[in-house]
Amino acid sequence: MDSILVNENPIVYPKKRRRVRTDRSNTDEDIKDPEHTDLTLEDLRVITEESVEVDDAKSYVRVVITPTLPHCHVPHLIGLCIYAKLLKSLPARFKVNVRVAPGSHATEAAVNKQLGDKERIVAALESPFFVSLFN
Structure with missing residues (x-):
């Protein structure tokens, strides 16, 4: 980012040993932090394996993120x-739900409202700015 860093010295956690990946797994698994592009969301524990719930039978994925500040x-x-990333990686039958962890952000309700607004999500995913950012 071109602006001043909000969290100049984030805590970087060691990566956990991963489960064996299947041949169907997407090998491009890391999402970089928008502010610290040399770090992943896993490095900063914004997302952990425990914060992801997958229910294959119900075609449902829930991800709870914990901002660093x-x-x-x-x-x-x-x-x-x-x-x-999930829409790109999962079969179309899956419903995706991304939320901020309770009590982890000052504007948690507003962020969750934005992330729950499917029309806003679709519009963002079609925006040239966001498409370039995702890629």
């Missing part, structure tokens, strides 16, 4: 990136 200015952008 209570006043993080990009949780909606992070949520959109996750949403876009």
Whole structure:
């Protein structure tokens, strides 16, 4: 980003040992933090394996993100990136739900409202700015 960093020195956590991936798995698994492009959301524990719920039988995926700061200015952008990645990676039958963890952000309700607005999500995913960001 061109602006001043909000979280100049984030805590970087060690990556957990991963489960064995199947041949159907998408090998491009990391989403970079919008503010710290050399770090992934996993490095910062914005998203963890435990924060992802997948119900194959019900075709449902729920992801709970935890911003690094209570006043993080990009949780909606992070949520959109996750949403876009899942839509690209999962079969069309899956319903995706991305939310901010309870109590983790000052504007949690507003961010969750944005991430729950499917028309806004679709519009963002068609925006040239967001498409270039996702890619």
